[in-house]
Amino acid sequence: MPKLFRDRTLPARCPFCRAEFQRPVEVEGDQWYDFAAGSCRCGAVFAHDPTARNGGAVFLQALLMVADGDMDRAMGLAEGVDYDVGYVPKYNLELHRLEPNSFGTLYFVRLRALAGD
Template identity: 35%
Template sequence: MGKYGQHIREDKAVLTQPRCPFCSTLFERPREISTKLSFFSGGICGCGAVYSYDPTRNNMGEAFMDALVHACGEDWDLAMSLESEKDYEEKFVVYKELDHSLSSKAVSSNPKDRIVNMIFVRLKNQQRT
């Protein structure tokens, strides 16, 4: 994974409602999600998408893995065997915690988009163990 941590200046991006990029349902504020090993900040949408929020943007690779593994029911082996696009989809957004909103400019499918701080992952086949 590349460098995710670069800080950029906030611009005047239009804020928009916090909706899941997959199903457009409003999602809840990130909360502490327990995993086998520790926890991450995020949540689960009704459509099965798992989101992971990293306010520092420093560990987006880790945030992504947390979301993917959680989507796989904490099955690391399964998570590692999955391929992007084929087995799961990922979306990257800029979440504004203060307003509980998204920056409309930043919905992106590009993980190198350095301003993103929240990742949504949804399995295509909803494999669960």
């Protein structure tokens, strides 16, 4: 990899705990989970929007995942009360790093009940 290119990327880190996390993977077995997703050791879950155009649907998936797939529960959660949201823009799935010309975004959701664990 050319040095110039390498120097323009940054490691992808969790917006909540700043830890590096595992690359998102396809989620099997649920019709709602269209996007690659993963979780951080701090309890945050995230979903990957590869185009920067699916934001609402990707965020909804992350919210649904944090609610264990329970749509009623997910809809009953309030941002800033029950959970916090974080974004990781310029995410490049192939590199699993932040890269200035990439359009991917990771949407993070973490329940407040998990904070401090």
